Amino acid sequence: MSALFRIAWRNLLRGWRRSAVVLASIVVGLTACFGILAWTVGLGHNGIDLAVRTHLAHLAIHARGYHADSSTDRRIPGDGAAVLSAVEREGLGAAAPRLVGDGLVQTARRNLSAVIVGVDAARESRVSSVPDSLVEGAYLDAAAHRWASRLPPIVVGEEMARRLGAEVGDKLVLRVPGDAGAGAFRVRGIYRSGSSAFDRSFVYVTLADAQTLFALGNAVTEIALLLSDAADAPQVQKRLRGLLAAEPPLEVLRWDERQPRLAQMIELMDQFSWVFYAVVFAAMAFGIANALLMSVYERIREFGLLRSMGLRGSRILLLVLVESFLLTGLGTGIGLGLAVPLVAWLGEVGIGMGWFSQALGEYGFSDRIYPELRPGDFPEPIGMAAATALLAGLWPALRAARLRPAEALRHV
Amino acid sequence: MLGRLAWRNLGRNRRRTGLTAAAGAFAALLMMLALALARGSHEYWIDQSVRLYPGHVRLALAGYEEHGTLEYGMRLSPALRSALDALPGSVGWAPRLETWGLAVQDADGSLGRGAWIVGVDPERERELTRLFDGLGSAELPEPGAPGAVLGADLARALGVRTGESILLLTGDYYGSQAAERFRVTGTLSVGDPRFDERAVLTHVGDMQAFLDAGRTVSHVVLFAPTGERADDLARELSASLPGGYEILTWPELVPDLLQMLLLDDAGNWLSLSILVVVVGFGLLNTVLMSVLERRREFGTLRALGMRPRAVFGLVLIESLLLTSAGIAAGLAIAVPLLLVLERNPIPLTGEQLAAAVETYHLDPVLVFDLSAAQLLGTSAVLLVVALMAALPPALRAARGQPREAMREPT
Amino acid sequence: MSEAGAIVLEAREVSKVYVSGTVRTRALDGVSLRVSSGERVALSGPSGSGKTTLLNLLGTLDRASSGRILLAGQDVGRLGEAELADLRLARLGFVFQAYNLVPVLTALENVELVLLLQGVRPAERRRRAELALDDLGLGELLHTRPGEMSGGQQQRVAVARAIVSEPEIVLADEPTANLDSKTAASLLDLMQQLNEERGVTFLFSTHDPRVMERALRVIRLLDGRIESDERRAP
């Protein structure tokens, strides 16, 4: 077998120009494949990260039935303290209680509907990036409460502030369904999360103010959990379900269960990159098959000699296939050698997508993509490269193996 | 005769020529299909989304785009109406009065959702937009008896059915609190969550009464016969009106969709360029091999008195011919295929696929549009690639030594 | 074609050194000779003596390391590749040991190719090429490709190609080496006839004594030098 490799290798070197061109096409194709895949994965993660870090978190605990019908009627009583302490005692991740409800934000003559989120400022900053994303003013820190005026503070998104024409210090009225009705707030800060759709509708007030506004006593609707590693979500979810079995009926859901579309989109992108691979590999296969066929034709006499020396057709088949695999393997190796550092570098600096920021923002992406490759992204293209080597090598290999010695020796 | 020489040279190694031309045909076919798909689907999606609500041209008071609130509403005076009716470039217009509010379940006042409340002229919308396409005529809100059509997801979240009523809460035109009961006359599902999860559509007259807004509307949308004529319409409109208005055309009204499609185009271009580069390498190899095999022949041509430049040209012609054969094969498959696909858009059936396309508020259907310019463009690109791929071997052939002719055959 | 007796081709103190790697081979060492119009010259010598090298230099297919080559009085050393190509096209004809016909072209097209390069119009081109092939007894093979011809037939087509443009001299490197003796003899008859009847100037290299017999002048090369240069009566 090693002799076979040596012969195959020498043959590739003998037609080095041809081998080099084929190699170049494999390297370019493969590097591009990995580049595009990495960008796609980066885009998907960008969308997930943004959603997870602004609001979704990795896991969320609600009263049972909340996911199907998110109403403020479905509550976790007692500020969620019992659940929070259970989570924190077990060290399962950062947790924050929230009261989430729909409402209307009003200025003198403008109305915008909003998702009103009551938060515990200190806890919230451990599960969400919004407290760190202020472009003006400050977040709902302790000092802010009862700050400068008797009105409670509110933090709004940049997009909403623009539409309302509101600035830090301006008064806004929040109106919610139910008996309590309305309350006045003063803009304490303006944030920019990166997703314009989010910034247009999410506003933040303190948990206590939200409880007053919605007349919910000391209830919360949600406890958000951010894990240090997103991959742990399923295990933590299982443990939490066990832990919370004793509590009033609660549901524990992962981000991908709450936002299945986001997860589906990534899967779909993966599938599209498959189509792209197939196209590029097919194009490469033409080149590989062609080069091998040429090399087989140049060596017809040589094959005749090998046959007449008693080498079986199957060995010749193998020889040509080994050449195909060597060539493809080498190209794949070099392609990986280029793509991995390239993606690592791009993953550090990111690719600015400022041109498309409106579209990306509207669909919940930020405008800088950090390409990345996951370990699971490698087997597919490598497997496809191997399949390409086999398919592209088969025809030339069969041609070579089928030559009859006498006929081959006569060939000039 | 040089052309004949080049053509016959292609016949020397039929398998090699065939494989290379097949690669060219493969690339041509894929490029043509991908571009026709992008063109067709993009046009379709743009048209669909423009005709759902935004319109070709939107007329509003200056500042409306920035804020979008009631404060920037404009009076739809009889003079303005007749000016709109008189526009030659318009096929029709529709007024809207929009605001944001709360839709509250009537039976249980604590269950409410943020709502986008829009007063429309149902007859005009029915004629010009797709908004009411899924509704029977009986379900349109009637003026005078405040009725509303709710986004299907909104209705579900509120737990209300057709025939029941909801309470709408918002601030009126003058800033006072407004609350009124509306009968739900139907639900609508257009595949865009901005509508399905938020919209409450009512008659513009009822809306004006609810908001105490007199004859005020938020904006008027106008439709041109085609998207390309929108600019002309906008120009006519601004010529026929005094200052103080804000006139936007559809590219400014759906910038996010346009960018999304641009991003899609960019991705397409990137993938197709990679395909072309890979196929270009294959071509380079074929031409290079054929040149290296024929050193003695090129030497002979040089010895007979052919100039280096002519040898160079000969190799280029060979590459162009080879690629043209591939392009011709690609066209022979692509054109009939596209003619069929053009008439038969492919609906996306996969649940995931459809869901993902819907994420972008788009119809899950693949539409192809055959364009001669794209076919020509694709062919031209491939011919340029053929020239570039042939350049190194052609240079090599041209630089070949005439003394190779004397070399004894091995 | 130049006037009989005029000097067509001249080499003055020509040397050629091949360098491959560290090895330097002096293939020609100070060769001087003149070929006049109407001559029939054989270049002979053992293998490796420099015959092909000399023909390459005289045919402007390669450049001398030192010394000068004059073609119709013009020093070819200073000319560029395109100018040399034009010069060959106008003044020289070649016949190669391996025939070197373009395999994808028919006999007629191979002969026409030279006229095409000269810019002769299609009708005229065809007439002259057919005539040349007819004269050489190839009238039956006009539309046959080289692959379907015998070696002798191919070499006759090559001769037709060499003379169709009426060059001042035809250079032939071992034209009979790939032919059997009967075919070789008939090719030599043909060349002799062309020389005697039409005054075509021939310079051919050979090892073969029977070929040398047909020449009116025999130049012997040994180790890159002219050992002897003898004229014979016809």
Ligand SMILES: Nc1ncnc2c1ncn2[C@@H]1O[C@H](COP(=O)(O)OP(=O)(O)OP(=O)(O)O)[C@@H](O)[C@H]1O
């Ligand atoms: N391209 C080259 N590179 C190096 N050496 C060369 C080259 N061509 C010829 N030679 C050497 O120059 C010398 C003369 O070669 P040339 O081919 O002219 O001889 P020849 O008389 O034609 O021989 P033959 O009768 O075998 O054809 C030989 O020693 C040969 O090895």
Ligand SMILES: [Mg+2]
């Ligand atoms: Mg020789």
